[in-house]
Amino acid sequence: MKIVSACVGVVVALLFLVLVVSEPDQDIVAKSPLLGQPAPSVASTTIDGEPFALERRKGSWVVLNFFNSTCVPCINEHDLLVEFAASELANANAAELYTIINDDSSDAVREFFTKNGGTWPKITDDNGTIAVAFGVARVPETWIIDPNGIVRLRITGELSAGLLTEQVNRLREEFVS
Amino acid sequence: MKTRRSIWLAMFLLVGVLLVFGASRSGGPLTQQDRIDAITLNLACPTCSGESIYVSRAPASESIRSEVARQVASGLRTDDEIVSYIEQRFGGQVLLVPRASGVDSLVWALPVAALIFSAFLLFTAFSKWRTNKPTSPTLEDEQIVAQALKNQAESESK
Amino acid sequence: MLASAGISGTIGRAFLLVGFIGAIFGAFAAVAGARRNDQQIIRLIPRFATLIFAAAVGAFAAMEYAMITRDFSLAYVQKVGSWSTPALYNFAAVWSALEGSILMWVLILAGYTMAVAIWVRKRMQDVIATWALGVMFIVCAFFFLVSYFPADPFALGPPGVLDGPGPNPLLQNHILVMFHPPILYLGYVGVTVPFAFAIAALITGRVGEGWLVATRRWSLFAWGFLTFGIALGSWWSYEVLGWSGVWAWDPVENASLLPWITGTAYIHSVLVQERRGMLRVWNISLLVATFSLTILGTFLTRSGVLNSVHAFSESGIGAWFLAMFAVVLVVSVGLIGWRGDKLRSPGVIDSPLSREAAFLANNVLFAIFAFVVLLGTVFPLIIEALQDRQIAVGAPFFNKLSMPIGLALLTLMAIAPVLPWRKASTETLRDRLFWPAWCGVAALVASLLLGSYGVAPLLTFTLGGVASGAALRQVVLATRRQGLRGLVGRANGGMIVHLGVILIAVSLGASNSFSKSQELSLVANVEAQFSGHTFELRDVVEVRDDRSISVKALVLVDGKKIYAPAITKYTRIGMNVGTPSVRTSLTTDIYLTLEPPVRQDSNEARIKVFIKPMIMWLWIGTALMAIGTVLAAFPGRRRKPTEPTSAPVEVAKS
Amino acid sequence: MSENLVLLVQLQEQREFLLKSLRDLEQEHKFGDLDDQDFESLRKDYVSRTALVIKQIESFNADKQVPQQEPKQKSFRRSAITTLVVLVFASLAGWFVAAQSGQRLSGDSLAGSIEDSTASILSRARATNFVDPKAAIELYTEVLAIDPDNIEALTYRAWLLALISRNAGDEVKQLAFSSASNDLKRAIALDSEYPDAHCFLGITLFRLAGDPQGAKEQLTICSAKNPPAEVKGFVDSIVAEVDAALQE
Structure with missing residues (x-):
């Protein structure tokens, strides 16, 4: 009897310990099984009907931004993306920025970009195939893929100022092609 | 009494035969929808707590559901491969069925071990209670107890 | 203003x-x-x-x-x-x-x-x-x-x-939101009363049977409301959430189930203490467990630790509940240890084939059940603490492990009601179980004729048959002796509750094993067939009010009546809520949901159809449980709890 | 309360309980819950237990002594071994259930299907392109063995071939050119939208075959199709030369 109660006591104490230490952690640079792996081969079209195949962008640094025009963090980070796209234009080894539309209508996205700027391609993602291929559950998410088609970085949640440029430059130096 | 016993025996036989018959019966071939349902029941919605893709109506779940449907329809992958495709993209937290290996398997093993161990404890408790029995009472014992019973009845009737 | x-x-x-x-x-x-x-x-x-x-x-x-x-x-x-x-x-x-x-x-x-x-x-x-x-x-x-x-x-x-x-949109589109939370809370909070008396008994050292009898009705009251609240939650899930199920094993549901399990174990094992003076420590522990599980459940679901992905702690409330949990446990365990000498039970079990032994087995099963649910709920936290890795434990795990436990409990429900206290001979058992066993055979044959298959559901039906036979036997014997009064009182009301539980088990077995579903892409005015029913899309209409835009698909089922599954977008929150539409009957439910994406004025719609047998009996079983609980609490002229199970009730003694 | 008094209270409680049980027993027998044999053995059991307790109480009252506790004869070692055996058995059963019910997924990485495995070889080839062109060519050939129509492998193998044979003798150059241009044309035939193939065909035509006309044509298509940055770098460096050659 005493042994049983001692066991129960220990278990409860351990449970208590686990509960005390359990705390949700939040990292801006997120983990993904895809990091260091070839990017999933996804293909779709832009909202203007141009074909888009991620494989065909090998040779460039590619930045994918998963986006929904009603999500508040997406709206908040939009100016940073516009800034990033403009700053990349000057770069010889320019990163290409693509918006992947997540669960949103093309019209709403078009309207949003006309109003807020941003001329980079907007890729439709019917049924969320691209989002699932990258394991994107909640927008915004930003991914960086190197010129060899290897996934290098995943950023979940809203971007902070300068983060994207900083990370792209760091990666460009680290993985010189 | 003999007949009762044979009726019971017949009943057990009948139930056994019927159960075997029912178990060998099948519910028809699996449709694509059955496969989709089976897969999505074992995958967790990545944005909600504890719900499966099958249950959840969140946008991410809709996407995963349609991806599963697409892969099932294409017929190139088995159910396990589709599950592992999703798991490789979204990470281990989308597997609703805990793994059979590593620390994760404890969640399966502990309840079973606890059940067996508590059944053992119950068994030892039973046997302990039974071995406590003293031998049959003497005449003196009977008298003492009869007296005590009488005393008690008297004190209650007051 | x-x-x-x-x-x-x-x-x-x-x-x-x-x-x-x-x-x-x-x-x-x-x-x-x-x-x-x-x-x-x-x-x-x-x-x-x-x-x-x-x-x-x-x-x-x-x-x-x-x-x-x-x-x-x-x-x-x-x-x-x-x-x-x-x-x-x-x-x-x-x-x-x-x-x-x-x-x-x-x-x-x-x-x-x-x-x-x-x-x-x-x-x-x-x-x-x-x-x-x-x-x-x-x-x-x-x-x-x-x-x-x-x-x-x-x-x-x-x-x-x-x-x-x-x-939240889910909390503003069904009337049940008025009733489900308050009723569940009546049960949840009601557990405090027997807990308080348990602690009081420990403090005063009067741990005999007096306080148990005194708080019996309070426990039953809380348990009844907890049961009813959980059942209402299932109904809500079925009517509102649109996945055609009643129980998803999510942490919030588990948090309400845990105290229910230990509470159910308690209202059974307390009978053993009253009658045989055993299990004192165990009963007090069950009450402590029930109360502390309500606190723990509140901590788990309200503090944000379990919403693994993108969790947000809204407030510091978690620490408060965790501290309360610790205080409750330490104080109760300390008191039990302090009063250990008085908690030694005078009684022992005479035979493993007796009613008290069946109750013990019942308690072991309920304890394991609670352990399974608790372990599964907190296991992701344990893994995260140990390995900093996120995993999920979900419905398939709980279903797989609770199924054998459920079957074992059904077996006990089949045998225990006819068992006498103290000791039963196999002769008695054979005699009393004769007709219940034939009920089981009848249930098995009937389910086979209706096309059932698979071991687990067939076992459920068979055991359900025996258990309901056993319960009915008790009710019939009681009413034969006492007329309608045989329906009230703890033992008899309990049998009605058992009948309700059996109906629920059978209905869950049937609906989980023999449901069919199919997604249909319907085009207006073209009939589609599935599982012997026809579905025809009549129209897709849009309804707007100032909080939502709702798109409804009008679907004619079997050429008889129009059902309208809908998707409602709550514009202020930006959340879509699907509203299913259900054709209910005693045998089969046809459950329709509208699948996104939807467009108004379209002549197409994707409809998911679920054909689910026996769902109605889930609600009938729940009603029976509620009635049984009320009857059990009814202060009718009962047998004294110490009377033999077969003893007649003394009529008109007053 | 002294130890002795506690014991006395306990004994009295036991006596009350046992007496009550005896009366219950009679009742239960009367109403048929117990058969004669069970009743007799249970009654004997209760009577002797009750008598023992009563005797203990009496002796307690007589000399105020703690009644002798019956010594517990329990082999600690035996029960420990039994417990251990059961524990081992329970863990084995648990492990068995876990192995049966837990999720088992094929342990391999993202390289599951053919599509995925070529993708991983392709990215390896990519990474070695300029470090070790020969190894990269082998990797591309490997991809083509799996998937003969892989446009990227066709294009890049041809391009690497052209690159390494640039400084070779004319005969080798000629051979390399015909092989490379065949592959590139095949890639273009398979997918005319792939910019890289056009770009590399243009460069190859100019460098290996000395055909500025054809080169210009391909390079124009290439530029129109928005080639990736790396390829664009190659093209930009050669366009001026091609234009100059055309001027002549």
Whole structure:
């Protein structure tokens, strides 16, 4: 009897310990099984009907931004993306920025970009195939893929100022092609 | 009494035969929808707590559901491969069925071990209670107890 | 408008403070009165109970007033209030988020405290009652404090807000939101009463059977409401959530199931203690477990630790509940250890084939069941703490492990009701189980004729047949001896509850194993076939009001009646909610949901059809359980609990 | 309360309970819950237990002594071994259930299907392109063995071939050119939208075959199709030369 109660006591104490230490952690640079792996081969079209195949962008640094025009963090980070796209234009080894539309209508996205700027391609993602291929559950998410088609970085949640440029430059130096 | 016993025996036989018959019966071939349902029941919605893709109506779940449907329809992958495709993209937290290996398997093993161990404890408790029995009472014992019973009845009737 | 702004906040906080102080004073009065046995102090206790109840009512009314007048100066109203919410849902919005639900907890707890104070007012010289009230006052004080500090519903929000999003869309599209949470809370909070008496018995050292009998009806009351609340939740899940299921094993559901499991174990094992003087420590432990599981469940679901991905801790409430959990456990275990000498039971079990042995087995199974649910719920936290890795444990795990436990419990339900106390011979068993066993065979044959297959569902039906035969046998014997009075009382009402449970088990077995589903892409006015039914899309219409846009697909089922599954977009929250449409009958439900994406004025729609057998019997079983619980609590002319199971009831002794 | 008094209270409680049980027993027998044999053995059992307790109480009252507790004869070692055996058995059963019910997924990485495995070889080839062109060519050939129509492998193998044979003798150059241009044309035939193939065909035509006309044509298509940055770098460096050659 005493042994049983001692066991129960220990278990409860351990449970208590686990509960005390359990705390949700939040990292801006997120983990993904895809990091260091070839990017999933996804293909779709832009909202203007141009074909888009991620494989065909090998040779460039590619930045994918998963986006929904009603999500508040997406709206908040939009100016940073516009800034990033403009700053990349000057770069010889320019990163290409693509918006992947997540669960949103093309019209709403078009309207949003006309109003807020941003001329980079907007890729439709019917049924969320691209989002699932990258394991994107909640927008915004930003991914960086190197010129060899290897996934290098995943950023979940809203971007902070300068983060994207900083990370792209760091990666460009680290993985010189 | 003999007949009762044979009726019971017949009943057990009948139930056994019927159960075997029912178990060998099948519910028809699996449709694509059955496969989709089976897969999505074992995958967790990545944005909600504890719900499966099958249950959840969140946008991410809709996407995963349609991806599963697409892969099932294409017929190139088995159910396990589709599950592992999703798991490789979204990470281990989308597997609703805990793994059979590593620390994760404890969640399966502990309840079973606890059940067996508590059944053992119950068994030892039973046997302990039974071995406590003293031998049959003497005449003196009977008298003492009869007296005590009488005393008690008297004190209650007051 | 501005004049009232903030007023209800101030008043509400004042009420909470008064309640807290009242509870503290009440606790002091109870402890002091009980220790010195000072009747003058003790006589004050009911007044404190009345005071805290009045304070809780006041605070709740202030919240309702703020919600109804849309007082957007309060952060809580900003969060869940909206001018566009209809009055009914606006009323229910008060308990639709964390702070409000704690407030409701406070109200119900204060209500229980007052009810107990009234109940024991004639017996106030009995120190057990005083101590029990003291415990209740302490728990009240804790909840008033939580409501005053970390979960303050009256906190002011940022100024200048004129309208809010309204409650979560799932909480404003079905009338059940009015009933499910309050009823569940009545059960959840009601557990406090028997717990308080258990602690009081430990403190006074009078751990005999007296206090058990005294709180029997309170336990039954709480258990009944918990059962009914959980069942209503399942119904809600079925009617609102649109996945055609009743139970998803998500952490919130598990949190309500855990105390139910230990509570059910308790109302069984307490019979053994009453009758055979055994299991004293065990029963007290079950009560402690039940109460602490309500606290733990609240911690798990309200603190955000379990919403693994993108979790957000809204407030510091988690630490409060964790501390309370620790205090409850340490105090109770300490008391049990202190009173260990008095908790030694005089009785022993005479035979493993007896009613008390069946109850013991029942308790082992319920304990394992609770362990499974608790382990599965907290396991992701354990893995995260050990390996910093995220995993999920979900429905497939719980289903797989609870199925054998359920079957084992059904087996016990089949045998235990006919077992006599102390010792049964196989002869008795063979004799009494004869007809129930044939009921089982009949159920098996019938289910096979209807096309069932698979071992687990067939075993469920067979055991269900035997168990209902056994239960019916008891009811028939009781009514034959006593007429309609044979339906009331604990043993007989319990059998009605058993019948309800069996119906639920059978219905779950059937609907889980033999459901069919198919997604149909319907085109207007073209019939589609599935599983012997025809579905024809008539129209896709849009309905707008000022909080939502709803797209409905009008589907003609079997050429008879039009059903309208819908998807509603709640524009203020930006959330889509699917509303299923169900054709219910005694045998089969046809459950239709509209699948996104949808467009209005389209002549196409994707409809998911679920054909689910026997769902209706789930609700009938629930109703039977509710009726049985009421009958069991009914103060009818019962056999004394110490009488043999086969003894006739003495009629007209009065 | 002293130890002795506690014991006395316990004994009295036991006596009350046992007496009550005896009366219950009679009742239960009367109403047929117990058969004669069971009743007799249970009754004997209860009677002797009750008698023992009563005797203990009497002796306690007589000399105020703690009644002798019956010594517990329990082999600690035996029960420990039994417990251990059961524990081992329970863990084995648990492990078995876990192995049966837990999720088992094929342990391999993202390289599951053919599509995925070529993708991983392709990215390896990519990474070695300029470090070790020969190894990269082998990797591309490997991809083409799996998937003969893989446009990227066709294009890049041809391009690497052209690159390494640039400084070779004319004969080798000629051979390399015909092989490379065949592959590139095949890639273009398979997917005319792939910019890289056009770009590399243009460069190859100019560098290996000395055909500025054809080169210009391909390079124009290439530029129009928005080639990736790396390829664009190659093209930009050669366009001026091609234009100059055309001027002549």
